[in-house]
Amino acid sequence: MVYSNLWILSLHLLILVVVVVRVLQRPHREPASRIAWLVVVFALPVVGIFAYLMLGETHIGRRNQKAMLAELEEEHYSEYFVDENADGSIGIPSRYVHLFRVGRSISNFAPVTGNSVQLMQDSAATIDSMVFDIDAARSEVNVLFYIWLTDNTGVRVAEALKRAAGRGVICRVIVDGLGSRMLIRSRLWREMGAAGVHTAVALPLGNALLRPLQGRVDLRNHRKIVVVDHEITYCGSQNCADKEFMPKAKYGPWVDSVVRMEGPIARQNQILFTSDWHHCTKEVIANVSEPLQDNTTASVVAQVIASGPTLRHSAMEEVFISLMFTARYELRISTPYYVPSQPMQAALCAAAYRGVQTTLILPARNDSKEVAGASRSYYAELLEAGVDIREYVGGLLHSKTLTLDGEIALIGSANMDRRSFDLNFENNVLIYDPELTQALHARQQDYIDSADRITLEQVENWSLTRCLWNNSVAMLGPIL
Numbered sequence: 001m002v003y004s005n006l007w008i009l010s011l012h013l014l015i016l017v018v019v020v021v022r023v024l025q026r027p028h029r030e031p032a033s034r035i036a037w038l039v040v041v042f043a044l045p046v047v048g049i050f051a052y053l054m055l056g057e058t059h060i061g062r063r064n065q066k067a068m069l070a071e072l073e074e075e076h077y078s079e080y081f082v083d084e085n086a087d088g089s090i091g092i093p094s095r096y097v098h099l100f101r102v103g104r105s106i107s108n109f110a111p112v113t114g115n116s117v118q119l120m121q122d123s124a125a126t127i128d129s130m131v132f133d134i135d136a137a138r139s140e141v142n143v144l145f146y147i148w149l150t151d152n153t154g155v156r157v158a159e160a161l162k163r164a165a166g167r168g169v170i171c172r173v174i175v176d177g178l179g180s181r182m183l184i185r186s187r188l189w190r191e192m193g194a195a196g197v198h199t200a201v202a203l204p205l206g207n208a209l210l211r212p213l214q215g216r217v218d219l220r221n222h223r224k225i226v227v228v229d230h231e232i233t234y235c236g237s238q239n240c241a242d243k244e245f246m247p248k249a250k251y252g253p254w255v256d257s258v259v260r261m262e263g264p265i266a267r268q269n270q271i272l273f274t275s276d277w278h279h280c281t282k283e284v285i286a287n288v289s290e291p292l293q294d295n296t297t298a299s300v301v302a303q304v305i306a307s308g309p310t311l312r313h314s315a316m317e318e319v320f321i322s323l324m325f326t327a328r329y330e331l332r333i334s335t336p337y338y339v340p341s342q343p344m345q346a347a348l349c350a351a352a353y354r355g356v357q358t359t360l361i362l363p364a365r366n367d368s369k370e371v372a373g374a375s376r377s378y379y380a381e382l383l384e385a386g387v388d389i390r391e392y393v394g395g396l397l398h399s400k401t402l403t404l405d406g407e408i409a410l411i412g413s414a415n416m417d418r419r420s421f422d423l424n425f426e427n428n429v430l431i432y433d434p435e436l437t438q439a440l441h442a443r444q445q446d447y448i449d450s451a452d453r454i455t456l457e458q459v460e461n462w463s464l465t466r467c468l469w470n471n472s473v474a475m476l477g478p479i480l
Contacts, residue, residue, distance in 0.1 A: 133226075145180065219424070233262075374470065
């Protein structure tokens with residue numbers, strides 16, 4: 001018995017040493033994160049080790065990592081990254097060129113002009129427009145959603161794809177293995193396949209016991225992509241679900257923002273979808289980017305920025321920080337989740353300190369109490385810097401938007417938290433177009449008009465219990 005206990009203790013100590021070494025050697029990790037994980041591992045020797053193996057490392061498994069890194073290096077994709085326009089020669093003012101260079105350095109897409117962009121009025125209008133475009137599709141429809149439910153919206157889009165497949169249009173669908181697990185198990189998913197819609201699951205959950213060896217279960221494909229006939233694409237925050245999402249949830253309805261774009265920018269979302277499709281199915285999609293007729297009346301400059309754990313660490317965070325430091329007059333941001341790194345928090349405060357009218361719009365009632373608490377732990381510092389914080393009361397503000405000096409807009413799937421920056425595969429679009437930016441600015445004003453203003457006095461009067469909760473959950477941020 002003594003020898004048996006000694007052997008178990010020795011094995012545990014060996015595993016503990018190995019995990020501690022991994023914590024200390026893991027690249028791209030802040031010192032605070034290393035300290036937090038060491039505390040967890042030592043304080044909870046068994047649970048802490050298991051938690052670290054499940055959640056402590058940002059990896060999707062060696063096979064997935066190797067495959068996804070190679071996707072855009074394949075010969076069948078590389079030809080579509082030829083830069084037809086040098087930076088600065090397509091109508092981008094010199095003061096913004098560096099922003100598009102940051103985007104180009106992440107996912108290799110150059111800014112392209114000749115686009116038209118329309119901000120969808122609301123969630124219902126977005127789905128109506130998507131269904132209309134799918135019904136009008138001539139050759140190909142590609143769709144990717146993180147969450148796809150079997151509610152009214154989910155069924156409508158699925159039926160449109162089934163109709164399109166029935167008339168000979170090639171239809172492909174990718175859904176995330178966790179976010180769309182209910183759809184994957186449903187009859188609707190099987191009916192789509194039977195109707196000729198090609199389906200694939202991104203990052204399937206697999207065997208729960210083997211999951212730590214295959215990668216973190218919470219690394220997800222959070223992208224939202226719709227591409228029709230290589231010419232039309234959608235980008236924004238909306239999933240394929242009713243805005244009520246879950247009618248019994250107290251935080252609904254979900255409020256989203258989506259843009260519909262026509263022009264060369266659709267090719268970039270097409271390539272991004274193609275990369276994900278190749279990873280999921282090993283199938284190469286031919287004719288990724290067919291030539292489009294020049295549209296001399298469309299002049300919007302746009303660029304797709306894709307990010308994920310297989311790309312540069314915290315790439316999307318770099319985009320947000322670059323935008324914050326570029327602001328000269330006004331910066332408006334809406335996001336459902338604000339759990340920043342220290343550099344991002346400092347960049348947002350710096351914008352306000354140098355006189356930029358800086359507004360941060362968040363939901364008053366969040367679907368995650370932990371995220372809401374963590375977000376509010378940053379309020380005092382932001383308010384002291386002069387940031388105008390508004391909490392939207394018309395539902396769960398899920399819209400991820402940024403407008404800069406009335407000319408630059410960023411919209412897409414990425415939240416302003418470490419999950420989006422370090423764990424999720426995301427897609428945003430960076431746009432230079434004063435008209436579109438003003439439309440998005442007006443949408444943000446609608447959010448502000450339906451929001452409560454948070455003051456420093458309010459925050460300073462929060463109860464001790466509330467402050468302890470906010471600061472305690474914020475401490476979990478570095479553990480990600």
